[in-house]
Amino acid sequence: xxxxxxxxxxxxxxxxxxxxxxxxxxxxxxxxxxxxxxxxxxxxxxxxxxxxxxxxxxxxxxxxxxxxxxxxxxxxxxxxxxxxxxxxxxxxxxxxxxxxxxxxxxxxxxxxxxxxxxxxxxxxxxxxxxxxxxxxxxxxxxxxxxxxxxxxxxxxxxxxxxxxxxxxxxxxxxxxxxxxxxxxxxxxxxxxxxxxxxxxxxxxxxxxxxxxxxxx
Amino acid sequence: xxxxxxxxxxxxxxxxxxxxxxxxxxxxxxxxxxxxxxxxxxxxxxxxxxxxxxxxxxxxxxxxxxxxxxxxxxxxxxxxxxxxxxxxxxxxxxxxxxxxxxxxxxxxxxxxxxxxxxxxxxxxxxxxxxxxxxxxxxxxxxxxxxxxxxxxxxxxxxxxxxx
Numbered sequence: 292x293x294x295x296x297x298x299x300x301x302x303x304x305x306x307x308x309x310x311x312x313x314x315x316x317x318x319x320x321x322x323x324x325x326x327x328x329x330x331x332x333x334x335x336x337x338x339x340x341x342x343x344x345x346x347x348x349x350x351x352x353x354x355x356x357x358x359x360x361x362x363x364x365x366x367x368x369x370x371x372x373x374x375x376x377x378x379x380x381x382x383x384x385x386x387x388x389x390x391x392x393x394x395x396x397x398x399x400x401x402x403x404x405x406x407x408x409x410x411x412x413x414x415x416x417x418x419x420x421x422x423x424x425x426x427x428x429x430x431x432x433x434x435x436x437x438x439x440x441x442x443x444x445x446x447x448x449x450x451x452x453x454x455x456x457x458x459x460x461x462x463x464x465x466x467x468x469x470x471x472x473x474x475x476x477x478x479x480x481x482x483x484x485x486x487x488x489x490x491x492x493x494x495x496x497x498x499x500x501x502x503x504x505x506x507x
Numbered sequence: 508x509x510x511x512x513x514x515x516x517x518x519x520x521x522x523x524x525x526x527x528x529x530x531x532x533x534x535x536x537x538x539x540x541x542x543x544x545x546x547x548x549x550x551x552x553x554x555x556x557x558x559x560x561x562x563x564x565x566x567x568x569x570x571x572x573x574x575x576x577x578x579x580x581x582x583x584x585x586x587x588x589x590x591x592x593x594x595x596x597x598x599x600x601x602x603x604x605x606x607x608x609x610x611x612x613x614x615x616x617x618x619x620x621x622x623x624x625x626x627x628x629x630x631x632x633x634x635x636x637x638x639x640x641x642x643x644x645x646x647x648x649x650x651x652x653x654x655x656x657x658x659x660x661x662x663x664x665x666x667x668x669x670x
Binding site for chain 1: 543544545546547555556557558559561563566568569570571573574575577578579581582583584586587589591650651652
């Protein structure tokens with residue numbers, strides 16, 4: 292006759308405790324291995340401080356003696372640096388958006404400018420207003436690029452896309468300054484028109500290239 | 508670089524971990540050569556392993572991009588990426604490894620195949636596994652308003668050299 296096996300409560304309890312003790316060692320040893328690694332690896336102190344190398348515009352604001360040296364009031368260096376990097380990210384996003392808007396404005400200005408160059412003086416006011424708008428968006432873009440908090444690292448030794456982007460910035464900034472100065476002179480000296488146009492083209496080409504070379 | 512809990516003693520300084528990320532415009536890698544390993548052996552067989560790499564140790568060749576990674580991965584408060592094995596099953600030269608991956612403060616169990624081989628006086632353990640950024644609460648970085656792919660590939664080469 293079939294007789295079911297009967298386990299006493301003590302037997303069942305002993306079995307469960309046995310199971311738990313058998314399962315524990317693997318997990319516990321694994322955690323212990325990891326724990327030893329973690330205890331020896333805390334945050335890099337180098338990340339908390341901004342890098343030694345930064346643009347002079349960044350140093351003026353975010354450097355240890357910069358205008359914003361006491362920016363957050365608190366003494367939590369990690370939290371402060373986190374805020375810096377968050378601001379940096381936002382400013383670089385605005386820098387990207389501003390760059391696109393400026394390029395769009397430059398294309399429109401190029402079309403309007405070429406009509407004016409051909410003698411269609413009806414668009415003169417529009418050309419001037421568009422010039423003002425491009426200057427404003429360019430200034431906004433430049434501000435966000437030049438005054439963003441410095442990155443966490445400065446360890447690139449070779450030519451990188453960022454370095455090219457910066458070199459091209461020198462070129463388009465010079466081009467923008469020249470374009471604006473020549474624009475004020477053209478009214479009195481029409482022979483400067485080709486130079487004004489050439490400076491504008493250089494600004495456009497270098498800004499467009501700077502936009503293309505940049506990578507995430 | 509540190510090695511703990513191992514018998515016999517191995518040098519793991521040639522080990523590396525590489526991530527690969529993709530964007531519509533390009534793909535890039537970042538490699539860490541500062542891999543911290545703690546392992547337990549049974550003779551020639553690896554029985555348990557824990558690996559730690561600092562987020563800041565990954566170099567993609569572009570400081571700005573690495574800095575961006577520090578920011579999106581909150582590396583100032585969550586500085587480490589760790590893996591700790593819970594099971595290692597041998598099948599010839601292949602190993603099925605199961606363990607806990609902690610990334611961006613989120614821990615998930617993962618499983619992947621590792622190829623093991625002995626060359627001269629060193630053991631090589633190679634493998635790769637995918638990581639879905641959003642499942643670890645990572646906000647995907649973007650370029651030109653387009654986000655990177657959600658999947659990041661992690662490739663590792665752990666080298667255990669006889670000392």
